[in-house]
Amino acid sequence: MSLSRQNIVTYSPAYTLVPTYECFNRCTYCNFRTDPGKSPWLTVAEAKSILQQLQNQNVCEILILSGEVHPLSSRREAWFQLIYDLCALALSMGFLPHTNAGILSFAEMEKLKNVNVSMGLMLEQLTPKLLNTVHRHAPSKLPEVRLQQLQWAGELQIPFTTGLLLGIGETEDDWWQTLAAISDLHQRYHHIQEVILQPHSPGSQQTFDAEPFNPHQLPEVIAKAREILPADITIQIPPNLVKDENWLLACLDAGARDLGGIGPKDEVNPDYPHLQEQRLRKILHPAGWELVPRLPVYPQFQRNR
Numbered sequence: 144m145s146l147s148r149q150n151i152v153t154y155s156p157a158y159t160l161v162p163t164y165e166c167f168n169r170c171t172y173c174n175f176r177t178d179p180g181k182s183p184w185l186t187v188a189e190a191k192s193i194l195q196q197l198q199n200q201n202v203c204e205i206l207i208l209s210g211e212v213h214p215l216s217s218r219r220e221a222w223f224q225l226i227y228d229l230c231a232l233a234l235s236m237g238f239l240p241h242t243n244a245g246i247l248s249f250a251e252m253e254k255l256k257n258v259n260v261s262m263g264l265m266l267e268q269l270t271p272k273l274l275n276t277v278h279r280h281a282p283s284k285l286p287e288v289r290l291q292q293l294q295w296a297g298e299l300q301i302p303f304t305t306g307l308l309l310g311i312g313e314t315e316d317d318w319w320q321t322l323a324a325i326s327d328l329h330q331r332y333h334h335i336q337e338v339i340l341q342p343h344s345p346g347s348q349q350t351f352d353a354e355p356f357n358p359h360q361l362p363e364v365i366a367k368a369r370e371i372l373p374a375d376i377t378i379q380i381p382p383n384l385v386k387d388e389n390w391l392l393a394c395l396d397a398g399a400r401d402l403g404g405i406g407p408k409d410e411v412n413p414d415y416p417h418l419q420e421q422r423l424r425k426i427l428h429p430a431g432w433e434l435v436p437r438l439p440v441y442p443q444f445q446r447n448r
């Protein structure tokens with residue numbers, strides 16, 4: 144990518160629209176979901192009013208982040224159409240949509256490609272043993288199903304964001320195996336633009352009773368990930384989940400180069416407010432880092448869009 148200068152850290156000025164918080168999965172670390180039918184869906188009219196307020200506010204990315212309606216539910220089609228319509232609306236108003244709506248059929252993914260500049264899905268961890276613990280009631284977290292999503296995105300040539308959730312009961316070897324699988328798929332399809340390394344950070348809604356992932360361990364994981372992943376995949380860390388400024392800088396020294404979407408609220412980790420741009424600059428600048436906004440589609444993919 145063109146931003147190859149060593150002292151540049153990127154972020155995406157973003158706003159998150161949530162079509163629905165309802166999700167038929169019940170991951171025990173989740174701080175996002177409600178039960179099916181328990182929260183109203185966002186309407187296109189409400190979204191339009193939000194987006195109108197965002198115009199001229201330097202927001203570029205609209206992250207469409209949704210809980211999942213079961214693939215066999217009679218409401219699945221309406222759910223998908225709402226997501227499609229929100230993306231089309233954002234595009235028509237000059238924003239760049241990036242959708243992460245969980246597991247999609249190939250046909251759904253193919254349709255969403257037309258109204259998104261990139262898409263995303265966390266691989267989280269490939270080890271099947273989590274199906275007996277945090278993912279016991281989360282059919283969408285079957286490792287082979289998630290790997291297939293990354294493969295379909297590759298076949299469809301969709302610029303893609305994925306990542307690992309760290310500290311949900313996996314081992315260190317599990318990290319390296321998950322990273323190696325991402326690397327293999329990228330070498331086949333060249334479509335992964337960034338890999339998020341997200342430390343488990345307990346929130347007020349979750350039932351999973353575990354310590355937060357030790358942020359002091361993160362630089363070590365980043366350094367090894369940098370060795371495993373191809374050089375054209377950027378490593379992203381969420382700065383609101385790495386509270387200590389010195390460790391945030393250590394993460395950059397270890398090879399992280401992106402801070403993800405920065406907006407008013409982290410919908411996945413609502414207990415951890417985003418550090419806003421000015422605050423981040425104050426941390427990064429004295430250490431010699433330049434914070435630069437980026438688009439939700441990385442430069443190497445823009446010629447294909």
Ligand code: SF4
Binds near residue numbers: 210211
């Ligand atoms: S983590 Fe995602 S898939 Fe799991 S329950 Fe929450 S919203 Fe659903």
